[in-house]
Amino acid sequence: MARYVVIDIGGTNLRSAVFDSTTQELLDIGRGPVENFLNNPGVPPGQLLDKLLQQVLGHIRAHAGRHPIAGVGISFPGPVNEQGEVHSAPTLWGSTLRSVPLGERLQRELDVPVAVMNDISAAAFRYQSWFNEDFGVITISSGIGNKVFAGGRLLLNHQGLGGELGHHKVVEGDNALPCDCGGHGHLGAVASGRGTERLARLWARREPTRFRDSALWRLTNGDAERIDTHAVVSSLQEGDALAGDVLAFGQAHLASCLAMLYNAIGVKRFVLIGGFCMALGERYLTGMQAQLARCDLFGLSETERQAMVRLGQNDDDHSLYGLGAYFLQSPQAGSRAA
Numbered sequence: 001m002a003r004y005v006v007i008d009i010g011g012t013n014l015r016s017a018v019f020d021s022t023t024q025e026l027l028d029i030g031r032g033p034v035e036n037f038l039n040n041p042g043v044p045p046g047q048l049l050d051k052l053l054q055q056v057l058g059h060i061r062a063h064a065g066r067h068p069i070a071g072v073g074i075s076f077p078g079p080v081n082e083q084g085e086v087h088s089a090p091t092l093w094g095s096t097l098r099s100v101p102l103g104e105r106l107q108r109e110l111d112v113p114v115a116v117m118n119d120i121s122a123a124a125f126r127y128q129s130w131f132n133e134d135f136g137v138i139t140i141s142s143g144i145g146n147k148v149f150a151g152g153r154l155l156l157n158h159q160g161l162g163g164e165l166g167h168h169k170v171v172e173g174d175n176a177l178p179c180d181c182g183g184h185g186h187l188g189a190v191a192s193g194r195g196t197e198r199l200a201r202l203w204a205r206r207e208p209t210r211f212r213d214s215a216l217w218r219l220t221n222g223d224a225e226r227i228d229t230h231a232v233v234s235s236l237q238e239g240d241a242l243a244g245d246v247l248a249f250g251q252a253h254l255a256s257c258l259a260m261l262y263n264a265i266g267v268k269r270f271v272l273i274g275g276f277c278m279a280l281g282e283r284y285l286t287g288m289q290a291q292l293a294r295c296d297l298f299g300l301s302e303t304e305r306q307a308m309v310r311l312g313q314n315d316d317d318h319s320l321y322g323l324g325a326y327f328l329q330s331p332q333a334g335s336r337a338a
């Protein structure tokens with residue numbers, strides 16, 4: 001038996017737990033607001049990093065005081081290379097702090113192996129046991145992200161890049177909404193939870209008659225500016241036509257991107273996770289299957305086409321379990337894996 005501290009650093013919250021390799025369960029789950037640039041206004045980047053490191057070390061030492069620890073795994077909301085160096089993390093640090101040697105800084109303080117990886121990479125390790133073939137993980141939440149697991153390893157370049165499908169440009173013209181990255185018409189800008197919400201507002205303003213007949217009208221007292229993700233999800237669950245068209249627009253583009261991945265490199269299984277996708281559950285899944293049915297997927301049978309997407313576990317623990325699964329494979333692993 002071995003136990004590992006696993007920590008999921010998010011843009012808003014930090015969660016930590018102890019993963020037991022025998023029971024494969026999480027113990028001692030802790031959670032709190034993360035030290036980020038929003039709750040530390042005016043703090044210089046170097047100090048911001050120090051505050052985060054102290055927060056992470058605090059969690060590790062608290063767990064290590066109660067359990068014998070064989071390693072520490074950290075998942076991070078930004079690209080990470082094989083040396084545990086963080087490329088950037090806009091949700092945590094805004095546009096400041098790039099190329100941060102997070103793995104090295106933590107390893108200096110600890111006498112057990114430290115592994116740092118991207119959060120969707122960590123999630124991919126959780127789902128590796130679901131498949132005996134190559135697969136991808138797609139997260140659909142406030143943005144869209146992805147990872148592909150092929151030939152027993154994550155497909156990433158030396159900088160840890162290779163999960164930014166959400167920033168692929170898919171739309172031109174009137175529907176090319178702004179993306180959080182500063183671009184326009186990116187997949188995340190029309191198909192993420194936030195993107196779907198913005199697109200619903202745009203279409204409600206553009207089509208006032210349809211809006212008036214829509215569940216979105218009733219849920220927002222007729223104010224298109226008040227359409228939020230909650231209103232979109234509730235309308236979809238009622239079978240609303242306008243909300244359904246908005247979702248289908250985004251899902252058609254996501255399906256087209258998955259079809260491109262399949263046609264390009266042969267990956268034909270995808271796990272869908274993320275808050276927006278999970279809030280809709282089966283409704284999200286059937287919508288994706290309907291859009292994939294319209295895609296050209298070379299050589300794929302009807303059965304394979306229907307099996308192309310499936311929902312992941314409906315919880316927030318993808319990274320924590322994934323880091324645990326990573327240590328099951330590589331018990332002595334240090335700061336690598338991305």
Ligand SMILES: [Zn+2]
Pocket residue numbers: 166167168179180181182183186188
């Ligand atoms: Zn973008």
